[in-house]
Structure formats: structure tokens, C-alpha cells
Amino acid sequence: AQSVTQLDSHVSVSEGTPVLLRCNYSSSYSPSLFWYVQHPNKGLQLLLKYTSAATLVKGINGFEAEFKKSETSFHLTKPSAHMSDAAEYFCVVTPSSGGSYIPTFGRGTSLIVHP
């Protein structure tokens, strides 16, 4: 079994300040973890993925995330928010073994960026 908890439904930051979007997971198997971004009325775009290589993962648009097995966390960060970062963000877990191919999505975190 697997689950994902995005700890904040909304996060509000000022442009130029750091971003932290929190995600905790549980999985019976070694997980693959992903962060996706969705702008209004658009499909989901992959930001970054953890696949059991480096625990610090760098993605597009300056985002990165750190896999912490001891804390079962995969928080998404960015040093300096830009107005274009305002969107919905989804944390996703998929078992990398066990034969399942069904991902589990978090409920999403809405990132609001103030000028």
C-alpha cells in the first residue's frame, strides 16, 4: 500500500522569497517519487523525479527536492519564487517494484506568489 500527504493545501509567498512545499509518503516498496506542476486549465508537467539515485534531485525552473527516507519526506524547494511559479503542485508516489503501475497522487498544493 502507498499514500501521499501534501501537508499544505495553499502556500503563499512573496516574489523573490524561498518556496517550500511539503510532501510525506508511505510505501510498501521502494518508492519512486515525483513532483508535477499544473497551471490553470493545463495538463501536468513533470518538475522532477526521485528514482533511488541521488537523494537531492534537481528539476526544471530552479526547483529541487530532497528524498529523506528516515523522515519519509520529499519536500519541494526553490530559493527564489517567481510570479510564473504560481500554480498547483502535486506530489506523487509509485512503487518501483512489486508489479504495480498505479501512482498515488497527493491532493495538491496551490502556490500563490505575491508581487
Next chain:
Amino acid sequence: SQTIHQWPATLVQPVGSPLSLECTVEGTSNPNLYWYRQAAGRGLQLLFYSVGIGQISSEVPQNLSASRPQDRQFILSSKKLLLSDSGFYLCAWSQPRSSYNEQFFGPGTRLTVL
């Protein structure tokens, strides 16, 4: 490279009318295919997934159905739409037998049932 298409982009339908949404993938073979629905202000709900032609698994009982008539074509249908069917429908694909199961999403279809 692989691409995924969905159409139509937007659709307004009356209650009780039929529905057909189409998704096609190019540049890969035997993909896993998925249909999701996203209601206003909510997360993604997995509706159907398919690992091959004619193989459809339903995650949520409802008045929707899915079919996969060709390897890279996935269709979402309904005989009679309900108001609650309104939402943003997303199709996605992933590589078969992938260790990571990274999904790639289409642009979505906005369905409004009146």
C-alpha cells in the same frame, strides 16, 4: 519523441447526452494509458487504466466507460452525462514495465455538463 493528444479541448454538453473523449499517443508502443478526472479545486481521481488493447481496469464505479480499440488510442465514453461529470479530464501514458512509471500527461479536456 513521444507526444500525447487529447480532443476536444473544451466541451459543453447537456445532461443526458452521450460523451466521447479521445486520447492518442505517438512515438511509443504498448504504453500504459490512464484517464483521470479533476473536479474544480480538487485533486486527480484515477478513472481507468489500461495495460494493453482491450484491457481496461476501472478504479471508480460510475456512468463512464473506457475503451482501447488500438494500441495507442484510449477513449472515454458515457451514454448519459450527469451534472457531476463536469470537470477537467486528463489522459496520461507511461512506459510499460518501467521501474519508475513516470507519467506523461495530455493537455486535458474541460467538460461542462449543463
